Amino acid sequence: MIDNKLLHHRKRRKNPTTISAAADQMKTKGLSDIITSLILFDDQEKHELDELQEEKLQFEQNHTKKRRAMADYYSDLKSSHEDSSQIEAARHRKAKAATVSAAALACAAAEQQHDASTEKATAPGPQRRLWVKNRSKDWWDQCSSPDFPDSEFKKAFRMGKKTFDLICSELSSVVAKENTMLRDAVPVRQRVAVCIWRLATGEPLRLVSKKFGLGISTCHKLVLEVCAAIRNVLMPKYLRWPEEADLVKMKHEFESISAIPNVVGAMYTTHIPIIAPKISVAAYFNRRHTERNQKTSYSITVQGVVDHRGVFSDICIGYPGSMADDQVLEKSTLFQRANAGFYQGSWIVGGTGYPLTDWVLAPYTQQNLTWTQHAFNEKIGEVSGVARGAFARLKGRWGCLQKRTEVKLQDLPVVLGACCVLHNICEMRGESLDPELEFELVDDEMVPEIGIRSATAMKARDAIAHNLLHHNHAGTSFLS
Known part of the structure; x- marks a missing residue:
């Protein structure tokens, strides 16, 4: 048994060339496998890059299409808005023209009515204006008449006519209002008279309204406006x-x-x-x-x-x-x-x-x-x-x-x-x-x-x- 092992050992020692060739063959095969793997990896990477490039190109094409679609939509929306604005402006101009025409017709009708009433000698008293309720101003017309006794005027307003006229003159530029197309403004003397009579008598606004032929809310507003004018214009001069x-x-x-x-x-x-x-x-x-x-x-x-x-x-x-x-x-x-x-x-x-x-x-x-x-x-x-x-x-x-x-x-x-x-x-x-x-x-x-x-x-x-x-x-x- 021992002799067989020695014999085998001797045989291996006798063939070293055979062993070296086998080793070289194994190394060559390993390198070949590595190179093959590297080539495969390189081909796979190139394939993936090609796919990414293709996807990028497709994405850009889709983005361009969407941007064009949005631009077309915005252009259509802008055109629609401009058309609506033009229609609304035209409608507003028509409505304004209709309002002006109606006002002109109303003024013309009022003038014709005034002219017609002027021609009638039997038509007594002032004529009603548009949107103005017909109220009697007989009492105030009587008080403001030049023939009205000063003693009676003083009893109503707690001052004589000259003092009243002085106050009206001082406040005229502040309390005066302009006439409008629909109604005449309340005159300065009547405005001041409403305020002073209300202060003098303390009567409720409904009675002030009856005395001066004005609305209750109008009388209330006039009292506050004239009082404010007295404070702003007359107080610095007469109370200091x-x-x-x-x-x-x-x-x-x-x-x-x-x-x-x-x-x-x-x-x-x-x-x-x-x-x-x-x-x-x-x-x-x-x-x-x-x-x-x-x-x-x-x-x-x-x-x-x-x-x-x-x-x-x-x-x-x-x-x-x-x-x-x-x-x-x-x-x-x-x-x-x-x-x-x-x-x-x-x-x-x-x-x-x-x-x-x-x-x-x-x-x-x-x-x-x-x-x-x-x-x-x-x-x-x-x-x-x-x-x-x-x-x-x-x-x-x-x-x-x-x-x-x-x-x-x-x-x-x-x-x-x-x-x-x-x-x-x-x-x-x-x-x-x-x-x-x-x-x-x-x-x-x-x-x-x-x-x-x-x-x-x-x-x-x-x-x-x-x-x-x-x-x-x-x-x-x-x-x-």
């Missing part, structure tokens, strides 16, 4: 703080009334009744008027400063009726100017509802007054009476201030301001108030919690009171 030269004259006039020097105005605050507002009801509730009248009352305040004639030089309108006089004063522009030293060296006289300050001269309010203090209160009452009388004439002249009005709360300050301006014009022009229109003011004056707010003012008031009594300027009515 006096110039320095006028203040000197005013001090002299007040001193001749009361013997108190350096007084430039008298101050008073009144309440205007209103309908219960929809917001902040508690703020406008007037407890003092409610308790007195046994009827729930709401109001807004009007604070005013007047000169020796009773002409307003400053007003503050619109604060709620629950506020006391001193609270309204602190909110006003008058108070702000005073803090800036505007009234330095001068006095504005107020009643018991105002505090004593460096510029507000108020009466003594404590109990058990001395003779000197009584004398001072008597004289200062004469000055504050000027303001009270001015407000009494204001409410007597303009009846709309005496009762709850139909005017909305937000529009009320404009209306009240117009009343104050018209009051000033009447006072400046000497328009006397009919005794039948005299009005009694009822305004509660509550003593402020802090009645004295300046030690300097307290000393100055004591000095004025001493001079009044010991220089025989004070009366003796307080002794009775």
Whole structure:
């Protein structure tokens, strides 16, 4: 057995060439297989690239077709839109032409009717215009007639014809309106008359409408428009703080009334009744008027400063009726100017509802007054009476201030301001108030919690009171 293995080993050692040739043959076959595989991979890659190129070309062709289709669709849509616009424009032109033709025909018919009525001598009164309801204006035509008595005109409008004409002239450029094709504009005099008669009488709008031959809504609009014009045009001219030269004259006039020097105005605050507002009801509730009248009352305040004639030089309108006089004063522009030293060296006289300050001269309010203090209160009452009388004439002249009005709360300050301006014009022009229109003011004056707010003012008031009594300027009515 061993001999056979040795023999086999010897045979292998004897044939090395045969073994090397076999190995070379195996290597050649392996390389051939690798090359074949590489060639196959290369052919496959080329095939895939050809397929991708073909797909890309097909995609580009499809994209080009879609883009052309979209362009054609957009072109068709644009053409359709242009055609629609042209049709709509043509339709609009036809409608406009039809409207103009109808208006022209209406005007021609109205002119023919007017001409026909002119030819008829028996046709009385003015002819109706298109779209205008026929209302009687007999009362206003009578009042505007030159033959209408001035006394009757004054009774209706609280001023004479000359004063009324002055106001119309001042407001003409602002309130005048142009005639239209369908109706005539309301004349300036009638516009102003509607406003003033409404303020003077306080009558409801339905009665104003009957008096002037106008619609209720038209009358309401005219009242607000004219009041706004009065505020914008006439207030800067007829209701303003006096110039320095006028203040000197005013001090002299007040001193001749009361013997108190350096007084430039008298101050008073009144309440205007209103309908219960929809917001902040508690703020406008007037407890003092409610308790007195046994009827729930709401109001807004009007604070005013007047000169020796009773002409307003400053007003503050619109604060709620629950506020006391001193609270309204602190909110006003008058108070702000005073803090800036505007009234330095001068006095504005107020009643018991105002505090004593460096510029507000108020009466003594404590109990058990001395003779000197009584004398001072008597004289200062004469000055504050000027303001009270001015407000009494204001409410007597303009009846709309005496009762709850139909005017909305937000529009009320404009209306009240117009009343104050018209009051000033009447006072400046000497328009006397009919005794039948005299009005009694009822305004509660509550003593402020802090009645004295300046030690300097307290000393100055004591000095004025001493001079009044010991220089025989004070009366003796307080002794009775």
